[in-house]
Amino acid sequence: MNLQAIVAVSGKPGLWKALVQNKTGFILESLDAQKTKMVANLSTAKMAALDEITVFGEDDDIKLTDIFERIKSSANVPDAKADGNTLRKFFREVAPDHDEERVYSSDIKKIITWYNLLKDMPLFNEEAKQPAVEDTVVEETAVAEVAAPSEAPAKAKPAKAAKAEVADTDKAPKAKKAPAKK
Known part of the structure; x- marks a missing residue:
């Protein structure tokens, strides 16, 4: 998804x-x-x-995408307007290790409402896009080549910088000499 x-x-x-x-x-x-x-x-x-939201779990937090996958495979999804006990019973089935003290019935209603909004959309059934391994290797190689330029251009740059500094000092007004103390 x-x-x-x-x-x-x-x-x-x-x-x-x-x-x-x-x-x-x-x-x-x-x-x-x-x-x-x-x-x-x-x-x-x-x-x-939504892909970063988690639900409180007893041991570790549960990703919302995992809960959506379990709801998708569930046979019957209750209406979001059902009573709290029905929603809690259903949520125990799809997320058995959630922390019941910190996950409120309003949170469960919101998750089921979101699921009902998303279930018919094409993006809900397509796979999440992740970068291919080959692409990351090529990008890392390109970054390494950019980070380590050849020796010839590196020597040319400091020489230009030195000329620029000399040129700037020639244009600066000359300081007046302080009168000698007697």
């Missing part, structure tokens, strides 16, 4: 797709039917990318 560029914005219902970034924040588009757009200012809005 590819949830990159899908964010939740605090204070705004639903999920948003980050379209582009500008100087002050991001231009977001809602994932609902209205496709409303808004500018989220980074200094005032708190955004969380």
Whole structure:
């Protein structure tokens, strides 16, 4: 599942797709039917990318993407408006090692609501894009070649810098000599 560029914005219902970034924040588009757009200012809005969200676990935190995968394979998903006991029972099935004291029923409702928004989208069924191993090796080699230039250009640069320093001192006004003390 590819949830990159899908964010939740605090204070705004639903999920948003980050379209582009500008100087002050991001231009977001809602994932609902209205496709409303808004500018989220980074200094005032708190955004969380879905592929980075975790849920409190008893031992380790559980990634939201893992929970979505388990919900996808589940036979029946309850409605997000169901009572808290039904939601908690379902969440025990899909995330058995979650911390029940720190994961509230409102969190479970939000996760199920997000799942219902995303389940029919094509990006929910496609694989997350990860860089290929061959590409990273080529990039590292290119970076190493740029970092270690040949000896000839390195010797030429200091000579030019020295000439520039001499030229600057010739243009500087000459200091007046202080009168001799008697």
